[in-house]
Amino acid sequence: MRQALSGIVSKSASPLKTIMILAMAMTFVVAGAASSLAAKSAAIVVDAKTGKVLYSANADGRRYPASLTKMMTLYLTFEAMAKGKISKNTPVVFSAHASAEAPTKLGVKPGGSVAVETAILSIVTKSANDSATALGEMLGGNEANFARMMTAKARQLGMNGTVFRNANGLPDPGQFTTARDMATLGIALREHFPQYYGYFAQRSFLYGRQRINGHNRLLGRIKGVDGIKTGYTRASGFNLVSSVNDGNRRLVAVVMGGTSGGSRDNQMAGLINTYLPRASTRGGGDLIAKADSNPVSALANVLLPKHDAPTPDEKPVAVAEADTDVADDATVAQGDSEDEDTAEAEAPKLVVPAKKVKTVIVSAPKVATAQVVAAYAEPTPAVDPVNTASVPSGWAIQVASSPKQSEAQAFLDNTTKQAPKALADATGFTVAFDKDGVTYYRARFGGFGSKDAAWKACTALKKKKIECYAVQQ
Incomplete structure (x- = not known):
């Protein structure tokens, strides 16, 4: 670079001319880096009533899901609840493995437990890795079996470009997905479990005396946004799946590989503002087929690839942000730091009108420590969800x-x-x-x-x- 510039700038050039030439050269360098990053990003916008793809960019390219993985963990949790296998008050016991997961986490000690609803809320707000693992162990017997169930369910939903290796999205070279598959999962969550979908709109909840705030900055700031999930690791970049419902139209949009939380949010806001008016006001019925959820058949119907399976391309580091987006390198190096206020010192403001939305606070139920049988506990009578915050408004x-x-x-x-x-x-x-x-x-x-x-x-x-x-x- 220095040799190239030295050939452009002569020794006799004036200081002002030299500065102008150097500025132009750096502009080209930064533009080239941005172009390279854009090639690694992926996005898709799908009409959630008709299934029509309204926008697509690298939608079938293999990417790391990060905490978007937890969407499937919640899908299988909702499925178990809908079938009466577990209830929102069923205790979720945290094993030593679950308790030892890297942050972000709820921080339950080994042998401790929380209610299923508390685990759900900690996932949709704090993106708690320990809660996701604990749920996976409860439903699958162990996390490896649960990952197979997750991948089997992905195939049943038509997510053919996805393989899961764990319940939380912490880095694993054999775990990958696509923007299109994440849109499919987002649509399936609303279609199949409308009675539980309201959890994704939670912006905070009370855990004991601690208020835990969420990471999804679009909730309450973009009209119609009602979920779903953020995701971040260094390898994946900043990911986001958003569901939008304005009463007449519904969208699910996915942005993966963002260079910062603010730029990702702004990109999502732009996609929503552009394509929501183009969505249909009339639906064509269910878009995602409901499949058999028997865990035995789920395990039998999927063959996971070996650990040397092809993985997503390595995400390049942004020139202007190299090693400046993380305050705690040790934490993020271990895995998924969903705390984007830590991962990004200062996020840009959204360039869309803000709207105040009342935050719903849900107190965490007190549950006794108890061992829950693996794979699907006996049904526990459910409380009428109409009187809870767990149903859509x-x-x-x-x-x-x-x-x-x-x-x-x-x-x-x-x-x-x-x-x-x-x-x-x-x-x-x-x-x-x-x-x-x-x-x-x-x-x-x-x-x-x-x-x-x-x-x-x-x-x-x-x-x-x-x-x-x-x-x-």
Whole structure:
């Protein structure tokens, strides 16, 4: 570089001319580095109602997921909850392995436990690596088995470019994904578990006397953003999956390989502002097929590649930010420092209008230390989620109630067939509740932006002699 510049700048050149030439040369160098980084980034925007790809850049390129991995950990957790295998109050015991995970973490000592709901909240806000591992060990018996279940579920959802090696996203050369696969998972989480999807909108929660704040800076600042997950390691760069719902349109957007949290957030904000108006207001039904969740078949149906499988290209270091984005190199070198306030000393301000959103604080339940059986505990009667913060906000309509979840689901399916137009933008789901010691299941359709919209759908159903009433969630 010095030799090249010396050939350009003559000894007789004036100081001002020399400065101007050097400035131009450095501009070209920085521009070249930025171009190289752009080639390593990846992004995709998908219409979450139709599945249409509205924007794509390197969407099928192999990337490290970092803490986006936890989206699949939560998918399998929600699946176990929906099937009654565990409840939000089931204790999650932390093994020595889980407790020893690198930060960020909740900090539970070996043998200690928290409720499933606390583990979930610590993952969506703090991105707690120890909580993710503990959940994986509870559901899979050990983390290696759980990783196989995660990869098997990925295949069932159509995520063919993804392999999981652990439950939390800490660096592993054999763990990789694509932006397209992460969009698929984001859509599946809302489609398959609308009753739990509201967890992703949590911006903070109380753990004992400690308030734990989240890392997703777009929540409450970009209109319509209701989740999902951030991710960061040095190898992956700054990742983000965002879900957007403005009442009529829904998007899932993914940005991977950002050079900083602020630039990643600004890129995501730009994608949302550009492509949300182009999304459809009418849906075409479920986009992601629901697959058998039997853990035995999940383990049998997947063959993981060897550890020498091809891995994502090494992410280059930004010229202007080399070794300046991390305050605690030791922590980040171990793995996933999701604390972006530490990883990035000062993030740029978003260039979009801000909107204040009330923060919901959820106290962590006190649970006794107990050993939970691996792989799927016996069902524990669930509390009515309508009275908790675990369901999506908005309005829903209820069409039936049954002591059997299969009957409630069948009623949802029949209702959809009888009134497809009235429920075109709605999502059916069941809600468990206890009455006199017996668990019942309410059959509901959610996704209505207002009380009037919910009642309008009810009126259409009543014309077909289907009883219905609207409820606010």
